[in-house]
Amino acid sequence: MDSRSHASTQHVLPARHRPDGTWRFTVPPVDGSVPWVRHAVRDLLRRRRAPVGDDLMFAVELVLSELVTNGVRHAALLTPQIGVEVTLLDGWLRLGVEDGHPYRPRALEAVPDQHETGGRGLLLVKAVALEAGGDCGVTPTAGGGKVIWATFPLY
Template identity: 70%
Template sequence: MDSRSGALPHPGVPPTTGHAGIWRFSVPPVEHAVPGIRHAVRDLLRRQQAPLTADRLYGVLLILSELVTNSVRHAALLTTEIGVEVGFDAHWVRLSVEDGHPYRPRALEAAPDQQHTGGRGLLLVKATALEAGGDCGVTPTATGGKLIWAALPVDGF
């Protein structure tokens, strides 16, 4: 269910040795996939001894849950499988969720303190990433879908 390859895709961060790597998962676009992937990623990060405090790990898992939930709720009709990627090295942990829907959510472009009737989960993703000193964004895929990602510095960086 997971694989390891290459360097962490974050600009300016050289690959490191040890427990760092990139792992990819696929989940169906259904609600019950959310807790399953959250537990799988939590267990992976613990097993690989990712340099995260309990608070940073909680933030990472919160972001993951919000991104997968967003894909399940808004992209399931155009997505047979949601791709999840988690990677970390000595400096960063990066999460990305890929689905087949072309719509780029605007919530990541909005200010976290603005009031919106929808998209609060993605505002939470943005606020959590920025508060930790990281970033997040949306990238279109070659197949017409999108990749929503968040990168957070590991503790102590």
């Protein structure tokens, strides 16, 4: 089996919990990491009894799928591990996906160009987050990469 097609559990670091309500784990930049992250975050939110209904869970899984897929497809050469962070704090859920590529996508700040075919996934992330009453953005990391994040209110 191609190593880009699955996320081996031996390469996935266990989630680390910080006192501020944040869990962080890393996955290899391979296709199989996408469903693994969706399942891991869904299970984490259920274990924490986060007030996440079906519609919000669908939105969370969609956003995670898009962001991790982008890390696999566009940043794998510069990213030995994709970081995933989940924060539950003060009635909010924050998802962050970190990669080592310095390119900051403009799609989160732009209106779609009808002639461009790329970047629509991030426009979807933006639309889903805003529709849920949250937000999204890109933050550079000290190591030269970026974190693409989305927030969702829990109510």
